[in-house]
């Protein structure tokens with residue numbers, strides 16, 4: 001669904017150039033539910049804006065849904081935003097009109113649908129579990145319910161790709177978990193590809209894959225060293241089951257093996273490993289390890 005290669009974004013102001021993305025590589029498969037994490041200023045929102053067609057990359061390659069976004073005309077970009085992507089923002093004011101009801105809010109993006117508008121808005125509210133609150137004004141809804149309305153709105157154009165910027169940033173942990181369950185359900189039921197930018201560790205734990213960005217680049221090292229280790233600590237503290245670990249595999253098949261894995265095999269500083277394919281697994285071994293049965 002998404003392929004970024006060497007993606008660069010430079011913001012130019014009168015006397016300053018900020019390199020927000022500096023050669024970012026990322027591939028997201030159709031139907032994946034993934035989280036992008038990274039420190040403030042690492043380029044997460046910049047990436048989301050590029051993916052959503054709200055801003056254009058300065059260089060590199062960006063394909064979404066098979067389309068080359070660097071070659072889009074203004075008209076193609078407008079169509080892309082209208083037909084392919086949906087957005088959920090942390091700042092709900094960006095999604096919602098406070099003095100309208102939940103139903104009226106969802107009807108706004110459906111204005112062109114004519115008579116089917118109300119029925120479709122109801123379907124969308126039902127899809128996010130809020131049909132029973134349709135006639136409540138926004139200010140009569142909780143933060144989590146408002147975020148659900150925002151999610152219903154983001155689905156109005158039947159997007160293939162849903163982009164969410166800190167969707168649980170302004171709600172409590174329990175509500176955040178419920179919103180994530182909703183993303184999970186939409187991902188499964190609609191085969192919707194979802195990319196969530198987040199700082200929320202609990203949320204990041206429940207997605208298919210976590211990619212870390214540091215200084216505008218994807219970084220498997222960061223996922224390993226800080227995020228997953230923090231996660232392991234959190235899990236051992238809470239007794240939760242362990243999380244799967246991922247490393248980035250690039251298009252030439254290069255894999256970054258975490259340093260502590262290499263250390264445990266005595267491979268630090270080594271320039272080769274022994275490789276086997278066994279029962280659908282790739283096994284990495286110390287090159288001098290004696291074969292079974294050797295004296």
Ligand SMILES: Nc1ncnc2c1ncn2[C@@H]1O[C@H](COP(=O)(O)OP(=O)(O)OP(=O)(O)O)[C@@H](O)[C@H]1O
Pocket residue numbers: 011012013018019020038039040041042043044045046047
């Ligand atoms: N419109 C802009 N003009 C100039 N610089 C910008 C602009 N937008 C973002 N930047 C800069 O680009 C870098 C990446 O910003 P970005 O907002 O993508 O980071 P982020 O990871 O989303 O941060 P946060 O978690 O704080 O939202 C930062 O140094 C930021 O100051």
